[in-house]
Amino acid sequence: MNESAKKAFYITTTLPYVNSKPHMGHALEFVRADAIARYKRLMGFDVCFNTGTDEHGIKIFQKAQEEGVDTQEFVDKNAETFKNLLKSLNISNDKFIRTTDEYHKLAAQEFWKRCFDNGFIYKKTYTGLYCAGCEMFIKEKDLKNGECEIHTGKKLEEIEEENYFFKFSQFGEKLKEYYKENPDFVTPSYRLNELTKMIDEGLEDFSISRLKEKLPWGVKVPNDDEQIMYVWFDALVDYISTLGWPVDSEGQFKKYWEDGETVQICGKDNTQHQALRWQAMLLAAGLPLTNRIIVNGFINSKGQKMSKSLGNVIDPVELVEKYGTDALRYYVLRELSPHEDSDFSIEKFHEAYTANLVNGVGNLVNRILKLAEDYLDKAVDIESKKVFFSQYSDPFDNLDYKKAIDGTWEGVKWVDERIQREEPFKVVKADLEKGKQMIRELVGNLAEVAWHLQPFLPKTAEAIFDAIAKNKKPETPLFPRID
RNA sequence: GCCGAGGUAGCUUAGUUGGUUAGAGCGGUCGUCUCAUACGCGACAGGUCGUGAGUUCGAAUCUCACCCUCGGCACCA
Numbered sequence A: 001m002n003e004s005a006k007k008a009f010y011i012t013t014t015l016p017y018v019n020s021k022p023h024m025g026h027a028l029e030f031v032r033a034d035a036i037a038r039y040k041r042l043m044g045f046d047v048c049f050n051t052g053t054d055e056h057g058i059k060i061f062q063k064a065q066e067e068g069v070d071t072q073e074f075v076d077k078n079a080e081t082f083k084n085l086l087k088s089l090n091i092s093n094d095k096f097i098r099t100t101d102e103y104h105k106l107a108a109q110e111f112w113k114r115c116f117d118n119g120f121i122y123k124k125t126y127t128g129l130y131c132a133g134c135e136m137f138i139k140e141k142d143l144k145n146g147e148c149e150i151h152t153g154k155k156l157e158e159i160e161e162e163n164y165f166f167k168f169s170q171f172g173e174k175l176k177e178y179y180k181e182n183p184d185f186v187t188p189s190y191r192l193n194e195l196t197k198m199i200d201e202g203l204e205d206f207s208i209s210r211l212k213e214k215l216p217w218g219v220k221v222p223n224d225d226e227q228i229m230y231v232w233f234d235a236l237v238d239y240i241s242t243l244g245w246p247v248d249s250e251g252q253f254k255k256y257w258e259d260g261e262t263v264q265i266c267g268k269d270n271t272q273h274q275a276l277r278w279q280a281m282l283l284a285a286g287l288p289l290t291n292r293i294i295v296n297g298f299i300n301s302k303g304q305k306m307s308k309s310l311g312n313v314i315d316p317v318e319l320v321e322k323y324g325t326d327a328l329r330y331y332v333l334r335e336l337s338p339h340e341d342s343d344f345s346i347e348k349f350h351e352a353y354t355a356n357l358v359n360g361v362g363n364l365v366n367r368i369l370k371l372a373e374d375y376l377d378k379a380v381d382i383e384s385k386k387v388f389f390s391q392y393s394d395p396f397d398n399l400d401y402k403k404a405i406d407g408t409w410e411g412v413k414w415v416d417e418r419i420q421r422e423e424p425f426k427v428v429k430a431d432l433e434k435g436k437q438m439i440r441e442l443v444g445n446l447a448e449v450a451w452h453l454q455p456f457l458p459k460t461a462e463a464i465f466d467a468i469a470k471n472k473k474p475e476t477p478l479f480p481r482i483d
Numbered sequence B: 001g002c003c004g005a006g007g008u009a010g011c012u013u014a015g016u017u018g019g020u021u022a023g024a025g026c027g028g029u030c031g032u033c034u035c036a037u038a039c040g041c042g043a044c045a046g047g048u049c050g051u052g053a054g055u056u057c058g059a060a061u062c063u064c065a066c067c068c069u070c071g072g073c074a075c076c077a
Helices: A024-042 A058-066 A071-088 A102-117 A172-181 A190-200 A231-236 A252-258 A268-285 A316-323 A325-335 A346-375 A390-397 A401-422 A424-430 A432-453 A458-470
Strands: A008-012 A046-053 A095-098 A121-131 A136-138 A157-166 A209-211 A227-229 A261-267 A292-296 A299-301
Touching: A008 A024, A008 A252, A024 A046, A024 A071, A024 A261, A024 A292, A024 A299, A024 A316, A024 A325, A024 A401, A046 A071, A046 A252, A058 A071, A071 A095, A071 A316, A102 A121, A102 A231, A102 A268, A157 A209, A157 A268, A172 A190, A172 A268, A190 A268, A227 A231, A231 A268, A261 A268, A268 A292, A316 A325, A316 A346, A325 A346, A325 A401, A325 A458, A346 A401, A346 A424, A346 A432, A346 A458, A390 A401, A401 A424, A401 A432, A424 A432, A432 A458
Parallel strands: A008 A046, A008 A261, A046 A095, A261 A292
Antiparallel strands: A121 A136, A121 A157, A209 A227
8 A cells, every 4th residue: 555645543642641640541541542543553544643741830840849859850750650551551652742842842832923923812910819828829619718728727819910811702603613514523422512502601711821930830931931831721732743733844744633634532521621722722823623522431439539538549550460451451442431431440340351351352262272273284364354344343433442342242252152053173073174164264253353353452462363373272361360 | 500411120231213022241040062261152030111190002212290310511631
């Protein structure tokens, strides 16, 4: 295939904010984006998969101070923990951008300039209640008895501050038009209704900068030494700065963002930032909008939000250490709801692992390859099996990975049933040639399963192909029984 | 408060425009095979489809009321 003829596909996660360590929600977003990216690559798309870390803002600055370390040192260390998570989840990202990367900062400033030049940024005096303890403004709704929740007894000061604002209010109609023309813009679709309603209630301009003395850690506002960009305005630009915008010396921005299909995946708390603010910012800068946004639900544990105080936090890294990368990937992709909040419990995880990976795929691999190893004198040619079934690719083309992975397990079940029905282990003893032919077909079926497994459980798929090529049952089970 | 979604077997859930005995997976029980990781396959049990009323020859599916749960309501990375 001609490289230049490949269709470009771009997918990006949101950038995790590195003020704390990675949690299951991050793992979920990474894995789902990864499955889509891997599928698109297999379908012949020229894929660019972006992720990274969001490293500016007051909270990070404060956290670093609390720990008594230099802010850059602090973010360097935390960015590393996210990189390690990506590695342990076997994420195939092509890019890893950090908002403290020099090229990103320059891009954020250029983005600001374009919006400013186009007349969508202005300066305005802002009056608010400032808590010296938090070193930030406290919103009216967060007041407890007229005081800051954390620093009770401390008097709040009414402070006037000049900040830059973004003319968000001007984009409501344009965004609604875009939603109308692109009904698939947001998945699940009811989120689009929520967004439309928000627009109807009126969009307010929002502040996009802070005084440098209050927020020393961030990207400088162009042509104003007193002001630092508020994190959002800086961070959102990463989706294009990672592609080399604005310089675009390698043509990636043009290829992926302008000419390709663009997909963003995010958590539900991020919906409006991705689908509303960021899109308005793109309009302001005169750039194409995102094609699709996929919104994930949250993960609860035992019906409640995971939190340290409840002691119900499940660490993705620990789970990977015990059950393996593909076990976690499987659970996140198949057993959790694609868009609604879901409950994550070790018990359910363990049950699903045993039922579908140990007794399902793992056992199927062993039973077929034992027969192959014993009765076939050479590896089966499986080249013709390396295609996707339409029941799988049709929904997956539309980013519905859940239907695709469900279909894969229907395939596993079908092969198990076939073995039971045809009893090749008996036939091979009565009629060797006929039995061998059956086993060859089963190896072919196994190859089909492995092919469809690739976007979801890449290591497992690879291990199956490898075992088929060697015509040997794996030395150790793909998914060991864990008690 | 406003807007929206939904309440289906122990758990997770499928059920486009109303139509034969409401499907599936997991879990449970029983049976069975032996190639396989005590795995697989088969069978069974288990549902007044939130409650009440209405429309209809016929409703989980339409209408109304009520109960309950959940989500969104903006600068929370």
